[in-house]
Amino acid sequence: DARHVGISQGDEVKVISPVVEVTAVAKFTDTLPEGMIFMPISFPSTPVNQLFGTTLDPQAKTPALKACAVKLERV
Numbered sequence: 001d002a003r004h005v006g007i008s009q010g011d012e013v014k015v016i017s018p019v020v021e022v023t024a025v026a027k028f029t030d031t032l033p034e035g036m037i038f039m040p041i042s043f044p045s046t047p048v049n050q051l052f053g054t055t056l057d058p059q060a061k062t063p064a065l066k067a068c069a070v071k072l073e074r075v
Helices: none
Strands: 012-016 021-025 071-074
Touching: none
Parallel strands: none
Antiparallel strands: 012 021, 012 071
């Protein structure tokens, strides 16, 4: 998917959620399904947790802290 919007391996990208955007470096893999990205939470330089809002799920009454919709843009 990233290649379809002109993002190449090693490019700096903006990861944009409905709440905030963070920057990261694009690294491609064949192990994820098309349309999905993965970002580890262990790098302080890329504050992944900020991408998630604090709105509570109506049924679980907990915030969604594991997955959210994002858009990628090349920096």
